[in-house]
Structure formats: structure tokens, C-alpha cells
Amino acid sequence: MKGRTIVKPLMGATGQAPQDAAVVRFNFESWEGVAVSNGILPRYGDLDAYHMSAGAFDEAVRQIIAVGGGCPT
Numbered sequence: 001m002k003g004r005t006i007v008k009p010l011m012g013a014t015g016q017a018p019q020d021a022a023v024v025r026f027n028f029e030s031w032e033g034v035a036v037s038n039g040i041l042p043r044y045g046d047l048d049a050y051h052m053s054a055g056a057f058d059e060a061v062r063q064i065i066a067v068g069g070g071c072p073t
């Protein structure tokens with residue numbers, strides 16, 4: 001199986017630091033793809049589940065924007 005990632009889920013000078021977002025293209029014939037990310041704030045959920053979910057959503061959206069997702073060209 002060949003990889004189709006455009007922005008890898010690992011970053012840094014040596015490519016060993018994990019990040020929480022990546023961009024994967026649909027096929028090898030085009031550069032169209034999808035940006036995927038996650039956000040999680042487990043300890044904040046002990047205090048307030050609503051704000052934990054809002055913070056996790058905010059984190060995921062920020063990571064999508066950081067890898068170039070969310071803005072059609």
C-alpha cells in the first residue's frame with residue numbers, strides 16, 4: 001500500500017514529532033484531498049464536560065487551519 005499523505009502526521013527536522021493533523025489526498029491522479037485532525041482535553045472534562053467538548057472542537061479546527069484545510073483554492 002502506498003501512502004497518499006500530503007502533510008504528514010509527523011513533523012520536525014527529523015520527522016519524528018507527532019502532530020494532530022494531516023492532509024491525505026483521495027487518489028494519485030489529483031491533489032484533491034481531505035484534512036483530518038483531532039482535539040482532546042480529557043482532564044478538563046472532569047471539571048466541565050461542555051467546555052471540554054467546546055475546547056476540543058476549537059483545537060481540532062485550529063489544527064485543520066494550520067495544515068491548510070478549510071480554505072478552498
